[in-house]
């Protein structure tokens with residue numbers, strides 16, 4: 079489920095619409111989608127956000143791909159999303175776990191301390207770790223951690239790890255070699271001309 083994890087909101091789509099991009103990505107083989115409406119160019123009105131979320135949720139359902147909401151606990155509960163992804167500065171993870179007992183719960187972790195702390199929790203589904211490389215998609219992103227640090231954090235993590243941040247078709251195989259369970263991307267798919275080609279390149283190539 080984590081292997082090709084697409085994240086996007088209205089702000090990430092330069093040509094066409096988010097539902098068009100999402101459906102093309104679903105057809106091309108993404109395995110998970112996170113709706114992340116955030117930052118410059120994002121929808122601001124809660125009713126518009128909800129309508130967009132529902133359209134994306136229905137598309138994900140049509141292709142049997144999990145639909146996860148970033149941060150917005152109220153929205154995720156209201157529309158019955160398959161899961162929620164929160165960062166360390168978002169709503170407290172213990173509260174989130176209580177609100178989503180049977181759902182997918184993803185938690186962002188940046189360093190050893192955050193992974194070790196997260197390892198104590200019960201009910202988290204996976205960790206999002208990064209930014210691995212420099213990203214253009216998150217204004218307040220922390221400094222990139224690089225592959226060696228990613229590898230160390232994967233070893234420490236007791237849960238599946240999806241890597242994030244600046245992952246593209248060129249560097250993705252190095253990320254896979256860090257033994258992650260998945261790669262999550264915004265811009266490389268949001269801006270791809272040919273989603274089939276991009277997805278094919280993002281897939282893990284088995285080393286001989």
Ligand code: TZP
Nearest residue numbers: 209213215243244263264265
């Ligand atoms: N969290 C850490 S980096 C990032 C988020 C949401 C953005 C990833 O986007 P991109 O375009 O794949 O670097």
Ligand code: MG
Nearest residue numbers: 149164165168
């Ligand atoms: Mg967040």
